[in-house]
Amino acid sequence: MIDGAFSQELEELRRDQPGDLLDKDYPKSKTVKSSNSGYIQLILFKDLIKEAEKDNIVIKMEVRVGSFILNGNQLFTYWGPGANNVDESKYVQLIRIGRKETEIQDLKFGLNKLGEIAIKAMGNDDPKTASNTIFQVTDLLLTLEEKMTFSPYLVDENNQVRLILEVDNFEYHLYQGLGVIRHYAQKNYPIITDIIAALTRLAGAIDKKHHNVIWGFASNTIDHIYTEFIFEIDRQLLLRNLYKLAKITGNIENYHYIEQHFKVHAQ
Secondary structure (H helix, E strand, C coil): CCCCHHHHHHHHHEECCCCCCCHHHHHHCEEEECCCCEEEEEECHHHHHHHHHHHCCEEEECCCCCCEECCCCEEEEEECCCHHHCCHHHHHCCEEEECCCCCCCCHHHHHHHHHHHHHHHHHCCCHHHHHHHHHHHHHHHHHHHHHCCCCCEEECCCCCEEEECCCCCHHHHHHHHHHHHHHHHCCCHHHHHHHHHHHHHHHHHCCHHHHHHHHHHHHHHCHHHHHCCCCHHHHHHHHHHHHHHHHHHCCHHHHHHHHHHHHHHHC
8 A cells, every 4th residue: 555556646745844825714714524424435635636726725634544433523624715616515525434444545554454463363372473463563664654754735736735634643653553562462571572672673774753752652561561570581581672772762771760660670
């Protein structure tokens, strides 16, 4: 999905800076609500942009692909010089709502699917599959960071912003991929160690701007371990991987604080 034509076309339309958002017309903005309940399965972004260019408006999506909405929830808001002459129904038809989630455009859905594989593997006493899935998730997270900008602004052929999206940052995707796994890992310290090891690999390959987020996720992952019984070898392996991560992300001082807490509770 990331390497597909759809994603590449969308990336070509993204801009980091918003430029002219036709803000002077925003006080007269109008909101369109959904007439159905269900999941947002597909948004035809390019078609929305073409129609918005014709009507000379800017559209702000109030939902994202994968969201579940109820009848009467907001779909999008629009404003601009041509806002008074808009046929709202043609825009609504470009937003597909269905009974099930799909992975056509929903990155979160794909990450959640991987998470479910790891969770089921742990439940079936298959730690190797769980471990492999954890590393696959970090590989996917790295690919996301390298190939997708996640800017909310999409422009028309004249570089005028026509569509503003709700976008998710790296931290959100990190949680979607690994957060649910660590939740179900509970006291499965080898799996938690694998999560820390995978985060170490990720930190060593990804842009440094994400290091604080990765370290924060890692330290939060082991917060509950301080008061729990843990075998000495598990503690050593966990601290060894955590030290490597701390060194990469520049958190050695924080590592020593965690290490000291482990020693206190080990006595």
